[in-house]
Amino acid sequence: MLNPLAPPDPLLAQVLGSLSAPGTGWPAGDTDTRRWVRKTGRYVQELCLEHLVHRSILRRETHRFLGLLPYHRHPAADPALSLAVRDRFTAAEAAGFPDPRSRTLAALVSAVGLSGAVARGGLRQRWAMYNLVTEEWTAEAVHRNVRQDRANRNRRSHISGGGGSSGGD
Structure with a gap:
């Protein structure tokens, strides 16, 4: 069984940690990449955006659609x-x-x-x-x-x- 070291970047380690271990995924022990991307895509996107905001590469601007529904934009800082x-x-x-x-x-x-x-x-x-x-x-x-x-x-x-x-x- 392969046991790779965690990457030094904590964000990357967290994202890779969300993959199932070899032989335990679906179907037949494989990780279904498309299913994983669809399931975790928004979560990973939000993690990456938060990481870039924290590093002052992007800034988060909150706006409201029709004055009611909040949404965020992330322009370059x-x-x-x-x-x-x-x-x-x-x-x-x-x-x-x-x-x-x-x-x-x-x-x-x-x-x-x-x-x-x-x-x-x-x-x-x-x-x-x-x-x-x-x-x-x-x-x-x-x-x-x-x-x-x-x-x-x-x-x-x-x-x-x-x-x-x-x-x-």
């Missing part, structure tokens, strides 16, 4: 920080994402559908980033879940009567 990140991404893009870390980042950016917002190299660069999705298992898993969430959202929208033709077809 320091705009210079996001500019530095964008500059690093642009430099990696210009170099063709030469190292594993930059390739993984580019693949994840593409997997969640943000390549058009951050890529400076136009359509050719967005396609290059999209092709990286199939090379990185994490990005491919994220892409699959994003597609599934969109399909579920569209299905719910059509069932509830919110869907319809947008015209022009």
Whole structure:
């Protein structure tokens, strides 16, 4: 039986600790990744946001929808920080994402559908980033879940009567 050491990051250790032990998950002793992501996704997202707010990378703003329902936004606490990140991404893009870390980042950016917002190299660069999705298992898993969430959202929208033709077809 494999007994890996806990990662040094307490947040990562907490998230990984929520996975079932090998041989004890469902079905047939395997951890069903999609089920785990769907079950714990919001919890992990909230943990990560809280961690980033605590580290002063993001700040939490509370607003009210229609003056009644509270919701939170998490803008960057320091705009210079996001500019530095964008500059690093642009430099990696210009170099063709030469190292594993930059390739993984580019693949994840593409997997969640943000390549058009951050890529400076136009359509050719967005396609290059999209092709990286199939090379990185994490990005491919994220892409699959994003597609599934969109399909579920569209299905719910059509069932509830919110869907319809947008015209022009």
